[in-house]
Amino acid sequence: MIGLVMLAIIGMGTLFVVHNARRSVAEEVRSSVNLALQLIDAGLEQAVAAGRSPVDWIAQLARLDRTRHLSLSIHQGERTIIDLPSSAAPAAGEEAPGWFAWAVAPEPLVAEKHLHQIGNPMIQIIIDANPADEIAEAWTEARGFLLLMLALAVTVYVVVHTTLGRAFNSVGVILEGLENLENGDYSRRLPEFYLPEFARISRAFNHTVCALEKTREENRALTQRSLAIQEEERRYLAQELHDELGQSLSAIKAIAASLRKPERDDKSTADAVGTIQSICDHLFAVLRTLMQRLRPLMLDELGLKASLEDMIENWRSRYSDIALDFRCDDGIDECVGDSRIHIFRIVQESLTNVVRHSGARHLKIHLSLIETADDRPEALLLKVSDDGAGFDPSRAPAGLGLLGIRERVESLGGRFGLNTRPGAGVTLRINIPCGDKLP
Numbered sequence: 001m002i003g004l005v006m007l008a009i010i011g012m013g014t015l016f017v018v019h020n021a022r023r024s025v026a027e028e029v030r031s032s033v034n035l036a037l038q039l040i041d042a043g044l045e046q047a048v049a050a051g052r053s054p055v056d057w058i059a060q061l062a063r064l065d066r067t068r069h070l071s072l073s074i075h076q077g078e079r080t081i082i083d084l085p086s087s088a089a090p091a092a093g094e095e096a097p098g099w100f101a102w103a104v105a106p107e108p109l110v111a112e113k114h115l116h117q118i119g120n121p122m123i124q125i126i127i128d129a130n131p132a133d134e135i136a137e138a139w140t141e142a143r144g145f146l147l148l149m150l151a152l153a154v155t156v157y158v159v160v161h162t163t164l165g166r167a168f169n170s171v172g173v174i175l176e177g178l179e180n181l182e183n184g185d186y187s188r189r190l191p192e193f194y195l196p197e198f199a200r201i202s203r204a205f206n207h208t209v210c211a212l213e214k215t216r217e218e219n220r221a222l223t224q225r226s227l228a229i230q231e232e233e234r235r236y237l238a239q240e241l242h243d244e245l246g247q248s249l250s251a252i253k254a255i256a257a258s259l260r261k262p263e264r265d266d267k268s269t270a271d272a273v274g275t276i277q278s279i280c281d282h283l284f285a286v287l288r289t290l291m292q293r294l295r296p297l298m299l300d301e302l303g304l305k306a307s308l309e310d311m312i313e314n315w316r317s318r319y320s321d322i323a324l325d326f327r328c329d330d331g332i333d334e335c336v337g338d339s340r341i342h343i344f345r346i347v348q349e350s351l352t353n354v355v356r357h358s359g360a361r362h363l364k365i366h367l368s369l370i371e372t373a374d375d376r377p378e379a380l381l382l383k384v385s386d387d388g389a390g391f392d393p394s395r396a397p398a399g400l401g402l403l404g405i406r407e408r409v410e411s412l413g414g415r416f417g418l419n420t421r422p423g424a425g426v427t428l429r430i431n432i433p434c435g436d437k438l439p
């Protein structure tokens with residue numbers, strides 16, 4: 001396409017040059033012929049005024065040199081008095097190529113003048129224009145222009161071709177990168193391209209691939225962790241069921257069998273029944289602990305606020321050296337709906353982190369409702385901040401607690417903010433939209 005456009009430009013330029021050359025050659029030739037005619041007229045007038053015969057004056061013309069553009073012939077009757085052809089053709093190497101000469105050659109121009117004399121045959125003066133020299137001159141000028149245009153076109157073509165070639169190479173490399181990504185290969189990065197636009201695409205691509213790779217690693221770690229937790233819970237449940245339930249049921253079965261014996265008295269029967277009752281009480285307690293571990297029952301029975309208060313009371317009694325300021329708006333239970341277990345677990349993990357990593361003296365946990373203009377709860381804001389050691393997020397060891405919190409928040413369509421630096425404590429800001437209260 002670019003080549004064709006360049007050819008079209010060269011073609012139009014050539015037409016323009018030929019058109020101009022043709023016009024100027026025609027004008028030059030015409031004015032030469034006109035000038036010659038005027039000079040002849042003026043010469044004849046002068047000769048007549050000086051009393052000389054026009055024939056004498058014309059005879060002097062034979063002494064003229066040959067002119068460049070004109071051939072002159074003078075005839076009287078059948079006799080040729082003068083025959084002056086135009087001067088020699090242009091020097092070798094300067095003549096125009098055939099196509100140019102053909103394109104710019106003007107119409108043949110011949111001027112004739114007749115002198116009538118009484119008693120003598122008519123004198124006929126013929127001036128014939130020869131444009132060869134003029135065409136050669138026009139070619140010299142046009143050739144420079146055409147060569148310049150050709151050089152420009154070739155330069156433009158080469159530059160555009162090279163630039164586009166590079167661009168398409170870059171597109172090929174980018175496509176290859178995208179295909180790798182499609183096939184799940186996140187290890188490949190794009191090079192820094194020469195063209196600035198492609199360099200930006202390459203940087204954005206590499207940044208995205210890094211983020212994807214990190215997310216995939218995090219997901220893998222989370223999945224492994226959740227599978228491990230699942231296995232651990234199953235092992236724990238199996239152990240508890242075996243130790244507590246199995247033993248208790250065996251005991252009940254043995255006591256029930258002993259009740260059948262005919263030699264039993266009332267007291268031993270009453271003792272056996274009492275034992276069965278206390279074993280059943282123990283079983284209930286074990287069951288309750290198990291269920292509490294699987295899912296805090298209070299959460300469903302009493303709601304999030306009461307469950308958090310209960311957990312925090314428990315926590316305070318264990319870590320009395322940390323002053324915990326807990327505040328929670330009324331009405332959060334209506335806002336959180338099914339997401340309450342997530343919020344409960346988030347607070348639980350935050351408390352664990354404070355104890356494990358912060359060395360804090362003060363801790364604040366605030367749950368407040370963000371309301372719309374017409375007082376309807378719109379979102380829940382959970383803020384957990386401590387005055388402990390803080391940490392540098394870019395250097396912290398990769399745990400799964402904070403990652404799990406972020407995953408939970410994002411799965412609820414919320415926003416997760418972590419503000420911390422070494423020595424400045426940690427502040428978690430979590431914003432979760434209200435589930436069922438939204439219009």
Ligand SMILES: Nc1ncnc2c1ncn2[C@@H]1O[C@H](COP(=O)(O)OP(=O)(O)OP(=O)(O)O)[C@@H](O)[C@H]1O
Nearest residue numbers: 353354357358390391396397399400401402403426
């Ligand atoms: N409140 C805090 N104060 C100081 N450092 C913290 C606090 N919370 C987290 N950190 C730092 O951030 C790191 C990551 O925390 P995260 O909860 O993700 O993992 P973890 O607690 O180390 O392990 P786990 O996966 O068992 O939770 C911690 O190792 C710790 O260095």
Ligand SMILES: [Mg+2]
Nearest residue numbers: 353399401402
């Ligand atoms: Mg943790």
